[in-house]
Amino acid sequence: MGTEFVQLSLMPMLIGVLAAVACALPGNFLLLRRQALIGDAISHVVLPGIVVGFLVTGSITAWPMMIGAAFAAVLSVVLIEAIKRLGRIEAGAAMGVVFTSMFAGGVVLLEQSDTSSVHLDVEHALYGNMESLIWLAADGWGSLIDWAALREMPSQAPRLAVVLVLVAAFVFTFWKELKISTFDEGYALSLGIPALALGFALVVVTAIAAVAAFDAVGSIIVIAMFICPPAAARLMTDDLWVQVAWSVGFAVLSAVLGYLLAGYGPLLAGFDHAVSAAGGIATVSGLILAAACLVGPKRKRVGVVREG
Template structure:
């Protein structure tokens, strides 16, 4: 397998591994915890690195996961005092922890390979050079092995605790009443987020972790109301961001992580515009259809009321709609056009008359069901 295929494979594995916990973060309104955790794990990585002296050590993941949970606990502690909102608590805790990490690196680790650029931005292009070997046997890039294990772990946890996650996400009080301990489930989820974030950081950087955890699930949410479908779609969108992002980065010779985040954004924007029900374009079309139907109904009922009366000639005219009923010109034209188009009204110059079908339809719509 060439380096380019390996990079794409790593990107795909990272994307799916991030999308799985991301779905629950988005649904539980805790998306910004991914931002907080992915930054706050820095001091955990640094301290674990000081202890082991090895950037590839699994202890780094452990250290980072502990810091991630510490972040969650600190935010919760601050919020519980009632002195700060949750947003302010997050906004204070993670920059402080990140600062500690930067300070530790600057003071004690200036000469080693652990720079903040890599943590924040990642460089996927270098990932294939760092090999994972056991007894001289090359098992693939380090990042691929690590993220593969994390992905497997996420899939396993999701399968085992699907029911628990689902009920805690959608009805935490019910979950508590049934004895599911929502707190434990949420901390478990945060543990998943921390481990995934730290596994991904040296491949793709913490910002891409946020992009892949939040954007694909949010985009998927616009397309579906079913949790299982949302999870599948999120993973698919993640994979598409990974592969599409790689192509763009390759073409521009630019940051792979950055263009993957950009591609995730493109997928979100497309969903924001086009998703049925939630997208802007379907919303616009629906409004227009409602407006047409409403105008048409108003018009045929108006005509029905005045049909055959002595002032019918005056009442049943286009000009009358605007001048006396005070309909806006645009609305009046839409109503007339729709009614004529549906064969309910016949237009003769300025005069309007119900057709036979239009009369029946007007009677039908008058009946309040």
């Protein structure tokens, strides 16, 4: 647990934690608004955005791709709203139509274009490539205070840190407004809270988190982190603050435990290959949700008709 851990495992774990928390925070509100699927939708449409970003600029540096992805995310939200209103189609169906066709379009684009020379493929999009986020400039824990070494860390880490600060700032600045408009949109509007704009802002913040996390860890984690930690947290408490705190805890736990299990679990069990860290993290988050369903103090039977 010395130099090798810092070089090989610290950054993927840190990046996994940052991505998980950045997704779980807005995920709480999406879940309570019954919009959890929008995180799923956004993380799928990121793929065509990245491909188009690459085709337009011919570069695989992060920024053109992230701008392309952000553009695709906003486009998908607009399309979902348009289909919902013009086609009078239920929200889930509209999301399903938009994200599957945009994702499929992205796959086709990817295969048609000459991206074989660069590291851009469907598997990468789904699972990310956390294991490649190594920090070779580090030579032990001391590197964390060594500026020269810090500058060499994978760029995903500082980028995700900035995104996490942004997401947290949004959620905590507009805490009251988000809470009131999530619980009772009509009442929020009657108070003069611009609930519709706030709802759109939440989706934009979700898109930013999804795009930044996707680049580092792939869409499987993004989808899992938008839904699993908040859903498990909801089963632990009846207080929104406490729910958000639990969701952050579950997100961190999933990232750390998932990474360690994927990296070291199979070796300990006698297999000779580690498994995908992204898969491990998403699986652990699912197991946490399952455990919360079984033993969470606030779980209740749904679908029970209550006395009016």
